[in-house]
Amino acid sequence: MxxxxxxxxxxxxxxxxxxxxxxxxxxxxxxxxxxxxxxxxxMDIKKPQPAVPGPQRFKRLSEDQLKEMEDERQSKSTKSNTKWGIKVFQDWNREVHGQELDISLIGVGDLCDKLRQFYAEASPKNGLVYHKNTLIKSGLL
Incomplete structure (x- = not known):
């Protein structure tokens, strides 16, 4: 040809x-x-047909649903323990350094140093010693 x-x-x-x-x-x-x-x-060539919508693999969530999922990702007791641990840490900061610490502004290294000192010096109001896991469970360490 x-x-x-x-x-x-x-x-x-x-x-x-x-x-x-x-x-x-x-x-x-x-x-x-x-x-x-x-x-x-x-020539009777078939064009590909668009996919027929069926069940979707990924669900679409509204902003409210996303917020709710974020709020529920930690149990109430975890949130409560973390809040307690931060309160004790801030109480220690006020007593030792004369003011609360703005955790969002402090560098990682400085925060580690402060938490190290806090962990060694912290004690309950009754003057006894915290059990070794108490502060760890608070979510601070």
Missing amino acids: RLKAFDGSQELNNALLELFDIDLPMPTPSSPAQARDEMVKA
Whole structure:
């Protein structure tokens, strides 16, 4: 088969019909896009169909639902223990350093040093010693 340049879409249509041995009358298209669409239709080529929506794998959550999930990710007792631990830590800071510590502004290294000192010096109001796991369970250490 010899290749040649085509100067019109009708010539191309005729060459493709001959190449694929298709014996169908083809109307003269008004544009190359229409020629392609008609050729696809004549050759009975199936276009992929869009997926039919079915059950979705991922659920969509509203802002309120996201907030609720974040609030529920820790148990009430964990939240309570953490709040207690921060209160004891701030009480210690007031007594030892004369002011509360803004945890959001302190560097990691400085916070580690303060927590190290706090862990060694902290004691309950009754003057006894905290059990070794009490402050760890508070979420501070």
